[in-house]
Amino acid sequence: MTQIAIIDYGVGNLRSVMRGLEKAGAAIVVTCDPEEIAASDGIVLPGVGAFREAMDKLGTLQEVVIQSSREVPLLGICLGMQMLLETSEEHGFHKGLGLIPGNVKRFPKMAGFKVPHMGWNSLTLEKPDNPLLAGVRPDESVYFVHSYYADTTPEYTLTTTEYICPFASAVFRGNVYGVQFHPEKSGAAGLKMLENFTGMV
Incomplete structure (x- = not known):
């Protein structure tokens, strides 16, 4: 049976991600075992909290994530997505996994806007033909909780969202x-993306 590994490294909301993927029809293993991760057909990297702490806790699993991503689909969620990029400016300058070109930046201060960006916001589908977005309607709303955002180029941007500034939300x-959003908390649209990821696996 096809198996998706959710990486358990101490900073992810594993239960809700696991439930979301199970609803999408995936067979799940929650693990920090590098051999189990390497043997899986797909990988999910969840994450909440601060970038540097998360990278430190991922530790020696960084290499298996990088190596496995060359062979099987990998999905980063929220902080897990930010960790896929090259660098972050959260509490200093820190290196990420470098799997996607770009940097993680803090939202600038702007009157009338609160940071963190928290709640429902809409997606602009930049690459609607991508398999992750199959069946997702334009301007679909999803659930965000974050103070930092991904700054990358259009080539690597699936969706954008507007909050203080436009940013790459997928x-x-x-x-x-x-x-960047939480698909497991984003209703039908989020579940559809988890189903699409499961299908790709």
Whole structure:
């Protein structure tokens, strides 16, 4: 049976991600075992909290994530998506996994806007033909909680969202996908994307 590994490294909301993927029809293993991750048909990298702490806790699993992403689909969620990029400016300058070109930046201060960006906001589908977005309607709303955003080029941008500034709310490169929002908390649209990812696996 096809198996998706959710990486358990101490900073992810694993239960809700697991439930979302199970609803999408996936067979799930929650693991921090590098051999189990390497043997899986797809990988999910969840994450909440601060970038540097998450990278430190991922530790030696970084290599298996990078290697596996060359062979099987990988989905980063929220902080997990940010970790896919090259660098982050959260509490200093830190290196990410470097799987997708780009940098993680803090939202600038602007009157009338609160940081973190929290709640429902709409997606602009930049690449509607991408398989992750199959069946997702234009201007669909999804659920966000974040203070930092991905700054990358249009080539790697699947969707954009407007909050203080336009930012890449979903990214991809090859087998590697990332979503800034929480698909497991985003109703039918989020479930559809998890189903699409499961289908790609």
